[in-house]
Amino acid sequence: METMFPVxxxxxxxxxxxxxxxxxxxxxxxxxxxGTTTAAVFTRNDFCAAPVVLARQHLSQAAxxxxxxxxxxxxxxxxxxxxLAARATVRALAERVGCAEEEVLPFSTGVIGExxxxxxxxxxxALALADLHEDHWQAAAEGIMTTDTRPKVASVRIPFGDxxxxxxxxxxxAGMIRPNMATMLSFVATDLTIAPALLKVALSRAVEQSYHxxxxxxxxxxxxxxxxxxxxxSVLPPISSETDSLYLSFCEALESLLLSLAQAMVRDGEGxxxxxxxQVHGGLTGRECLDxxxxxxxxxxxxxxxxxxxxxxxxLLAAIGRAGLVNLAIDQITLTLNDVLIAERGQRAASxxxxxxxxxxxxxxxxxxxxxxxxxxxxxxxxSDFSYDYVRINAEYRT
Amino acid sequence: METMFPVxxxxxxxxxxxxxxxxxxxxxxxxxxxGTTTAAVFTRNDFCAAPVVLARQHLSQAAxxxxxxxxxxxxxxxxxxxxLAARATVRALAERVGCAEEEVLPFSTGVIGExxxxxxxxxxxALALADLHEDHWQAAAEGIMTTDTRPKVASVRIPFGDxxxxxxxxxxxAGMIRPNMATMLSFVATDLTIAPALLKVALSRAVEQSYHxxxxxxxxxxxxxxxxxxxxxSVLPPISSETDSLYLSFCEALESLLLSLAQAMVRDGEGxxxxxxxQVHGGLTGRECLDxxxxxxxxxxxxxxxxxxxxxxxxLLAAIGRAGLVNLAIDQITLTLNDVLIAERGQRAASxxxxxxxxxxxxxxxxxxxxxxxxxxxxxxxxSDFSYDYVRINAEYRT
Numbered sequence: 001m002e003t004m005f006p007v008x009x010x011x012x013x014x015x016x017x018x019x020x021x022x023x024x025x026x027x028x029x030x031x032x033x034x035g036t037t038t039a040a041v042f043t044r045n046d047f048c049a050a051p052v053v054l055a056r057q058h059l060s061q062a063a064x065x066x067x068x069x070x071x072x073x074x075x076x077x078x079x080x081x082x083x084l085a086a087r088a089t090v091r092a093l094a095e096r097v098g099c100a101e102e103e104v105l106p107f108s109t110g111v112i113g114e115x116x117x118x119x120x121x122x123x124x125x126a127l128a129l130a131d132l133h134e135d136h137w138q139a140a141a142e143g144i145m146t147t148d149t150r151p152k153v154a155s156v157r158i159p160f161g162d163x164x165x166x167x168x169x170x171x172x173x174a175g176m177i178r179p180n181m182a183t184m185l186s187f188v189a190t191d192l193t194i195a196p197a198l199l200k201v202a203l204s205r206a207v208e209q210s211y212h213x214x215x216x217x218x219x220x221x222x223x224x225x226x227x228x229x230x231x232x233x234s235v236l237p238p239i240s241s242e243t244d245s246l247y248l249s250f251c252e253a254l255e256s257l258l259l260s261l262a263q264a265m266v267r268d269g270e271g272x273x274x275x276x277x278x279q280v281h282g283g284l285t286g287r288e289c290l291d292x293x294x295x296x297x298x299x300x301x302x303x304x305x306x307x308x309x310x311x312x313x314x315x316l317l318a319a320i321g322r323a324g325l326v327n328l329a330i331d332q333i334t335l336t337l338n339d340v341l342i343a344e345r346g347q348r349a350a351s352x353x354x355x356x357x358x359x360x361x362x363x364x365x366x367x368x369x370x371x372x373x374x375x376x377x378x379x380x381x382x383x384s385d386f387s388y389d390y391v392r393i394n395a396e397y398r399t
Numbered sequence: 400m401e402t403m404f405p406v407x408x409x410x411x412x413x414x415x416x417x418x419x420x421x422x423x424x425x426x427x428x429x430x431x432x433x434g435t436t437t438a439a440v441f442t443r444n445d446f447c448a449a450p451v452v453l454a455r456q457h458l459s460q461a462a463x464x465x466x467x468x469x470x471x472x473x474x475x476x477x478x479x480x481x482x483l484a485a486r487a488t489v490r491a492l493a494e495r496v497g498c499a500e501e502e503v504l505p506f507s508t509g510v511i512g513e514x515x516x517x518x519x520x521x522x523x524x525a526l527a528l529a530d531l532h533e534d535h536w537q538a539a540a541e542g543i544m545t546t547d548t549r550p551k552v553a554s555v556r557i558p559f560g561d562x563x564x565x566x567x568x569x570x571x572x573a574g575m576i577r578p579n580m581a582t583m584l585s586f587v588a589t590d591l592t593i594a595p596a597l598l599k600v601a602l603s604r605a606v607e608q609s610y611h612x613x614x615x616x617x618x619x620x621x622x623x624x625x626x627x628x629x630x631x632x633s634v635l636p637p638i639s640s641e642t643d644s645l646y647l648s649f650c651e652a653l654e655s656l657l658l659s660l661a662q663a664m665v666r667d668g669e670g671x672x673x674x675x676x677x678q679v680h681g682g683l684t685g686r687e688c689l690d691x692x693x694x695x696x697x698x699x700x701x702x703x704x705x706x707x708x709x710x711x712x713x714x715l716l717a718a719i720g721r722a723g724l725v726n727l728a729i730d731q732i733t734l735t736l737n738d739v740l741i742a743e744r745g746q747r748a749a750s751x752x753x754x755x756x757x758x759x760x761x762x763x764x765x766x767x768x769x770x771x772x773x774x775x776x777x778x779x780x781x782x783s784d785f786s787y788d789y790v791r792i793n794a795e796y797r798t
């Protein structure tokens with residue numbers, strides 16, 4: 001098990017509210033010390049859930065003291081009554097701990113379209129509060145799981161001068177693949193002192209290079225959220241400038257940590273048997289590299305070939321050809337699979353043999369390099385394959 | 400079997416060239432009488448095959464007299480040598496029949512990245528030419544099949560004044576789903592006399608409302624092509640104006656014919672167990688209706704729910720929410736599945752019961768109506784589901 005460094009100023013409590021299954025840990029409360037600054041990014045889906053609406057609103061009004069997360073029910077597609085239900089659980093917690101309602105952010109994940117069982121949630125709040133402890137990151141990672149097959153955690157302790165700072169985070173979900181399970185939730189904290197504007201910048205940049213670089217099937221959840229809290233408990237000096245070397249060090253560590261959490265979601269993707277890293281280089285712009293990478297990553301034909309360990313370069317070229325690039329010269333394209341050159345100048349490489357291709361596709365981890373050979377931009381995207389289990393899981397989910 | 404009305408001025412010949420399988424009918428030659436005008440639309444994929452390059456070029460230089468179609472080999476991803484091979488087969492046919500090379504359009508469908516067996520194709524041309532007959536549309540539809548499970552044909556005879564005109568067409572493929580099989584080829588002819596510019600307009604409009612309204616998995620083939628030839632053999636007067644009532648009658652019949660061919664491809668889609676008609680209405684623009692319809696149609700989560708006959712309205716709303724519409728009010732959305740109202744104002748309809756939803760999803764043919772309730776634009780798109788067989792067919796295709 002990975003070492004989870006506690007973050008001074010953060011305590012986590014877990015309880016069973018019995019929302020969907022009796023005895024299952026389905027409520028997590030994260031307590032943040034006074035003075036903590038928090039930034040967050042939320043789903044880009046226009047169809048966002050009641051807790052997302054409320055959390056966004058509260059975050060704009062006050063610095064959060066409590067994050068309250070339930071599984072088993074997404075409180076999405078529930079309209080005005082869903083908002084009232086979310087508010088009721090927030091109010092109950094605020095009254096119990098003696099903070100303002102705006103200082104509580106609610107998060108929900110689970111089935112869409114069913115009413116949130118407010119009474120059960122409120123009753124379990126006392127148990128979760130009694131369980132608060134700075135060493136409960138691992139238990140909290142288990143407490144926010146839905147159809148995940150394993151908890152996803154990451155933690156680093158970085159030396160800086162004579163001291164250290166910590167970043168610790170947990171996540172749930174398997175990419176943006178489960179709108180019905182209202183997929184991705186991620187909670188990250190550090191003991192540094194960081195001005196709110198800089199915290200927001202650090203989070204946005206790191207999310208762009210991690211959670212926004214993965215896909216399982218292109219679907220975006222209604223409840224996605226990622227928070228980053230800075231408690232200020234460290235003895236290291238406050239960060240108030242973008243050029244502060246401590247800030248740069250923090251941003252680098254944060255991006256690496258979020259990337260490892262994002263990759264853990266892909267590896268735990270529904271029915272996933274492969275981990276596919278798509279590196280696109282030689283593009284005119286980063287945007288066109290992303291277009292190529294995501295068109296490949298979301299092509300069902302590429303994903304089924306990946307499942308079959310089939311070095312099907314025709315499907316790769318066809319996906320690149322429909323990515324919508326301006327004046328794309330397909331006869332400039334180079335494709336490499338796990339270091340085997342399979343195509344160059346838009347056709348099969350002279351040196352390529354089917355046996356080499358099959359050998360290259362055999363491992364679980366596959367790296368595809370796409371050379372566009374028309375510029376200097378590059379990007380990397382991560383995805384998994386489409387298997388029989390993907391169909392089974394998503395076809396049988398509600399039955 | 401459907402009645403296939405011959406089109407005066409068009410003869411079709413079928414032969415076995417033994418390209419991939421000995422004895423399989425894999426070469427079709429369509430002969431067009433002198434004076435025939437032909438329009439065509441080709442794949443939008445930047446990675447287009449050698450025959451597409453050549454056919455486009457020839458069409459810009461002369462009115463075609465011969466369409467030459469082979470299956471078993473797409474002649475795509477074959478670079479300069481692929482172009483030379485396509486030219487060699489065109490030249491051989493032109494010499495044999497005594498026409499200019501530019502009067503021959505080549506079409507290929509099959510595996511990507513393998514060399515076209517020129518000698519076999521050329522040898523079989525004599526057999527196909529000996530087989531030319533105006534009643535061979537059905538045989539030609541079978542001759543252009545690859546992994547299709549059945550031939551796809553459509554034919555109408557429309558009264559106009561004291562006479563009739565005919566439109567007859569064949570198609571192959573199961574949507575835009577098989578770049579590796581270089582999917583969709585369609586050949587349509589009429590005996591009317593139509594000016595080239597008007598023929599092009601009629602074809603573009605009809606394709607927009609038919610082939611561009613279907614999707615199986617969002618992949619676009621490298622070899623897609625659709626041709627429309629007007630032989631002028633009918634006694635009806637030549638069409639030279641867009642407001643000619645005969646032209647309007649022709650355009651209407653053509654669109655209906657292409658739509659039936661396009662729908663036949665969806666019904667024969669790889670692993671398809673359902674036929675899903677997505678009607679989006681109440682949009683601000685046709686473009687945003689299309690964005691919503693295709694986002695739903697290409698969502699793997701929607702398609703697996705469809706396979707499971709699961710009235711999973713959360714996945715439908717989540718797909719609509721990520722379609723990228725400006726200022727979309729999700730609480731205005733209405734969803735109806737086979738006349739059962741399942742969601743209104745962005746949440747479950749008060750009258751809806753799970754039993755009604757399950758009953759609505761049971762048939763093979765499912766009609767989804769999406770009400771955006773913000774304008775007057777509408778559109779309809781057709782697709783199929785994602786089944787175990789879809790994964791099996793595409794994972795095992797080359798093995």
